[in-house]
Amino acid sequence: MALLFVLGGLEVIATISRNFKFSSAHRMGNYAGKCSKIHGHNYHGYVTIKGSIDSEGYIVDISVLKKYLAEVEEMHDHAYLNELDLYENKTPSVENISREIFRHLKDHINEEMKITLYETENNFSTYGDFL
Numbered sequence: 014m015a016l017l018f019v020l021g022g023l024e025v026i027a028t029i030s031r032n033f034k035f036s037s038a039h040r041m042g043n044y045a046g047k048c049s050k051i052h053g054h055n056y057h058g059y060v061t062i063k064g065s066i067d068s069e070g071y072i073v074d075i076s077v078l079k080k081y082l083a084e085v086e087e088m089h090d091h092a093y094l095n096e097l098d099l100y101e102n103k104t105p106s107v108e109n110i111s112r113e114i115f116r117h118l119k120d121h122i123n124e125e126m127k128i129t130l131y132e133t134e135n136n137f138s139t140y141g142d143f144l
């Protein structure tokens with residue numbers, strides 16, 4: 014879905030978003046409480062790309078977004094996050110996971126973007142070039 018804002022007839026900014034999801038296990042280090050034990054989450058989130066709409070009607074090639082989000086899902090799905098190189102010496106918190114997803118996409122897509130990642134219905138984190 015693209016949102017378009019028009020000011021005085023000039024196109025200012027628009028966004029396009031795409032959802033992703035994966036199920037992973039993790040445990041939290043240096044954390045008192047039940048989250049210090051291994052447990053799982055059905056993570057879901059979305060990436061939002063910000064830019065102007067080109068003459069073809071697009072902000073970004075959605076197939077490129079789809080490809081790199083599939084890599085993110087493949088990396089994280091049914092994984093024990095604490096054992097991944099990606100989270101070596103790092104707690105796989107929802108904040109750190111959203112940052113790593115951002116970094117992965119940013120390696121391939123040179124657009125302003127942000128990641129919003131839900132760990133539970135109530136806990137989510139946003140990381141990106143804009144908020």
Ligand SMILES: [Zn+2]
Pocket residue numbers: 039048052053054
């Ligand atoms: Zn957890």
